[in-house]
Amino acid sequence: MKPFLYLVIYKQWKQYLLLFGILLSSLGLIWVLQKTINQTFHIPIAIQDLDQSANSKTLIKQLKQEPILEVSTLPLDDDYIEEAVTKKEAVISLQIPKNYSSQLEQNDLHEAILLYGRDDFIGNISLEIVSQSLYNQQIPHLVHAHVQEADTNVSINQVKSKLTAKTPASNVDFRALHNASNRSLSMSIIFGLLLCISSIQILLHHNLKQNAPLQRLYLAPFSKLKLYGLYIAAHTIVLLIILWLSALLMHQQLSITFYLATLFVIIIYELGISWLLFTINTLSHRLFMALIYAVAITLIYIYLQF
Known part of the structure; x- marks a missing residue:
């Protein structure tokens, strides 16, 4: 050998x-x-914020925190926000209306957001992320409305604080690693x-x-x-x-x-x-x-x- x-x-x-x-x-x-x-893969989305309220800015901030989204803002006087999609500058473009904050507080966001997007897999992913962000922002107001119906005097800020404290941490990463x-x-x-x-x-x-x-x-x-x-x-x-x-x-x-x-x-x-x-x-x-x-x-x- x-x-x-x-x-x-x-x-x-x-x-x-x-x-x-x-x-x-x-x-x-x-x-x-x-x-x-991985670093260069971002989904571009364009947002026009006509409301300029704390709620609309919070929504934009939430979307900017999404790791795969690249958020850009459109001018307030832009009447053709769909051109961002047709010119392939963005996968979706959405418009936050002037009364967005009041509609959010009244839990009446049905057809509130004007949105244009690509009809493909990436467009569906972008739409899902935006929908999830809208839903997360709407949860405190839904809970607040339910609490008010029970004749309980609780402010919306108290509801948000309680939801943040009680929301459990995700175990998805822990399970995936093991x-x-x-x-x-x-x-x-x-x-x-x-x-x-x-x-x-x-x-x-x-x-x-x-x-x-x-x-x-x-x-x-x-x-x-x-x-x-x-x-x-x-x-x-x-x-x-x-x-x-x-x-x-x-x-x-x-x-x-x-x-x-x-x-x-x-x-x-x-x-x-x-x-x-x-x-x-x-x-x-x-x-x-x-x-x-x-x-x-x-x-x-x-x-x-x-």
Whole structure:
């Protein structure tokens, strides 16, 4: 076993280090790209505030606090607020009427807000967020009206304070962080890209393909099995470390089932790569076939996540 360790591990340690560095750099680049995309993805909405009241300004403030909304204000003398949508400057444009504050206090917001929006998925998301903000602003007034019907002398400010104090904190984030997933499409795409990049190992370990020494090595019993097994084991460990770092960096909670399934895919992948490395003589042919094989394995791997 020592000759194989010397050949596959000891003499190739620089190549393993370089492969790990390339994969780590690629992972860092993917992470930066993902962060950039997340930061630049905003839904633009335009608002014309004709009321200029505390309630209307509170509504605008609530919408501005939504992380995926980019809120812009329209001039008060703009009579064609729908042009913001038709010119693709905004996904939706809405007009807060002059009597918005009084309608809110009277719980009469039916058809109060004039709104134009795109008739698509993003437009529906924007409409849902605006509707939720309107509903949240209306809740204290609904409660206040109900309390007044019970002949209880309570101010609207007292109702708001009580609602704020009694509203429970959401446990959604806590549960999401502690529920490990058996499947992850995003993680499979990221790791699939890294698998394709790892096909460069064909180039890094090209000096292992020496026909005469390999033929002499194959004379020993089980030598080919030991050579292939050691090569596959070494690269499987490298890829598993990269997978673990990927999950850590992308904040993915993955189950043992996911890791075992990925381990199986890695072994199948490395089995094919090792066969190409030790069988195909021409380097360019090996590299091309390794890339095609990596893409095929990646597509199968991603398909299994559905």
